[in-house]
Amino acid sequence: MAIRLGAVPQADAFDQVKRLGRGVNIIGYDPLWKKPGKARFKDRHFALIREAGFQTVRINLHALQLEKKSDGYRLPEAWLETLDWALKGALSAGLNVILDLHNYNDVAKDPSAFKARLMAFWKQDGERYKDAPDALLFEILNEPNGKLDRPLWNAWLAEALAAIRATNPVRTVVVGPPEWNGFRYLDQLVLPEADRNLIVTVHYYEPFPFTHQGAPWSPETVKLKGVTWGTPGQRAQIEADFAVVQAWSEKHRRPILLGEFGAFEKAPLESRVLWTAHVARTAEALGWAWTYWQFDSDFIVYDIDRDRWVEPILRALVPAK
Numbered sequence: 273m274a275i276r277l278g279a280v281p282q283a284d285a286f287d288q289v290k291r292l293g294r295g296v297n298i299i300g301y302d303p304l305w306k307k308p309g310k311a312r313f314k315d316r317h318f319a320l321i322r323e324a325g326f327q328t329v330r331i332n333l334h335a336l337q338l339e340k341k342s343d344g345y346r347l348p349e350a351w352l353e354t355l356d357w358a359l360k361g362a363l364s365a366g367l368n369v370i371l372d373l374h375n376y377n378d379v380a381k382d383p384s385a386f387k388a389r390l391m392a393f394w395k396q397d398g399e400r401y402k403d404a405p406d407a408l409l410f411e412i413l414n415e416p417n418g419k420l421d422r423p424l425w426n427a428w429l430a431e432a433l434a435a436i437r438a439t440n441p442v443r444t445v446v447v448g449p450p451e452w453n454g455f456r457y458l459d460q461l462v463l464p465e466a467d468r469n470l471i472v473t474v475h476y477y478e479p480f481p482f483t484h485q486g487a488p489w490s491p492e493t494v495k496l497k498g499v500t501w502g503t504p505g506q507r508a509q510i511e512a513d514f515a516v517v518q519a520w521s522e523k524h525r526r527p528i529l530l531g532e533f534g535a536f537e538k539a540p541l542e543s544r545v546l547w548t549a550h551v552a553r554t555a556e557a558l559g560w561a562w563t564y565w566q567f568d569s570d571f572i573v574y575d576i577d578r579d580r581w582v583e584p585i586l587r588a589l590v591p592a593k
């Protein structure tokens with residue numbers, strides 16, 4: 273069922289960034305996609321996120337593995353109905369929504385096996401949500417990396433953008449550079465000059481030995497512990513890194529979304545709070561929007577099991593008034 277909650281006017285990408293403001297990534301790893309009855313995230317959480325001071329949710333979608341060539345790469349109707357539920361719940365709560373295609377690992381390993389699926393995904397979702405309000409944004413693919421290298425990614429994003437524009441000529445679209453949306457690779461991103469309704473996203477998890485200490489999926493940092501953060505030099509490094517992004521933004525007249533940032537739970541909490549607050553305030557001072565990684569699962573800002581916010585992280589993100 274299509275989402276029709278009003279006409280879709282032309283949106284200015286810089287104005288969209290102002291509207292996006294502070295956000296959080298949600299439901300990418302929730303059981304609800306396979307077994308709605310076992311959902312951790314509930315309807316009430318949309319309003320709870322809005323009431324806490326967030327303006328946006330970035331919905332992480334793992335969909336490409338569901339598309340079968342034998343079925344014309346059609347997305348399962350049950351999966352689409354779950355997406356409808358999430359989109360309606362977020363929009364009804366007054367939240368902006370970024371639909372983030374999050375199959376980055378799959379595509380990085382074997383681009384040729386997933387290209388047709390990615391294009392089919394955006395054709396289907398573009399048609400399904402073409403009448404949704406401009407509070408809905410599309411993000412072509414999270415963190416292109418691996419075999420999806422710079423030349424291939426630039427070709428893909430142009431093709432995917434054309435597919436989206438066929439049904440959503442004025443929809444704001446989010447795209448990022450190759451190499452994991454790394455800020456150092458912005459100059460490798462090729463965008464159509466005439467399409468100004470684009471937001472460029474970067475992700476930030478530096479210094480990595482701090483943000484990923486103890487993370488079981490990170491061989492180089494899994495054994496680290498007790499790494500702290502907060503010296504004047506470390507603060508200055510974040511500001512210097514973000515200045516690189518801002519210079520690129522001003523040169524190319526493209527607004528910025530800090531699509532992911534966070535420090536894993538194994539890092540000392542006091543340092544996590546300092547780091548999170550400094551990243552968020554520095555981004556805001558530059559006029560960027562941001563979406564924290566993430567609501568539930570890991571790097572959490574909300575403890576679903578205890579049904580409460582992780583207050584120190586929440587207040588680092590959204591200071592009390």
